[in-house]
Amino acid sequence: RKEVEQDPGPFNVPEGATVAFNCTYSNSASQSFFWYRQDCRKEPKLLMSVYSSGNEDGRFTAQLNRASQYISLLIRDSKLSDSATYLCVVNKVDTGRRALTFGSGTRLQVQP
Amino acid sequence: DAGVIQSPRHEVTEMGQEVTLRCKPISGHNSLFWYRQTMMRGLELLIYFNNNVPIDDSGMPEDRFSAKMPNASFSTLKIQPSEPRDSAVYFCASKIRTSGNQETQYFGPGTRLLVL
DSSP, rough: OSEEEEOOOEEEEETTTTTTEEEESSSSSEEEEEEEEOTSOOOOOEEEEEEEEOOTTHHHHHEEETTTHHHHHHHEOOGGGOEEEEEEEEESSSSSSOOEEEEEEEEEEEEE | OOEEEEOOSSEEEHHHTEEEEEEETTTTEEEEEEEEEEEHHHHEEEEEETTTEEOTTTOOSSTTTTEEETTTTTEEEEESSGGGGOOOOEEEEEEEOOOOSOOOOEEEOOEEEEEO
């Protein structure tokens, strides 16, 4: 089983739609969580961190459910520019072994 | 401010040749990571350094791969000899290592490697 699992998509949605991605992680010792965004043929960039209480950044809302070990990302009022691959990322912090573990990503295509 | 710098941006080589990828992290960052991304396997961590010291190289595929960080501003990833299955995009990333859990890695633009 992969440490971080995501539905690869693609999710094809019209502009203005609300879309949600989920991600599950297998290591209960994971301590910090992120969503990264990767545009086609570009490098990944941090979209937002995910806090235990849930957090919002404009049209983006991230939530964490530790009991069920899943993370979600909600995008409201989708824009064409939101088209990208969204990577769920988990970090298990210990004595320094291992770093971020990336999911394979969920591809979003927002259509006019 | 300059971000993470990687060179070359593209590399095409023949099987058996040595390949050296280079990375300059963001100034002041003390952790550096090498990743490999393919369609089949996604983004995989190969190795990372804290304060120029390799911490975890368990992701390095095999002995053909080696990485060095001789100083805080430079790292190399070497493949010798290269094989077609090494074809991928290789990313370097850096960050400031803190004791907290919330931290951002900054990725370079990547090196697209094609081994024929």
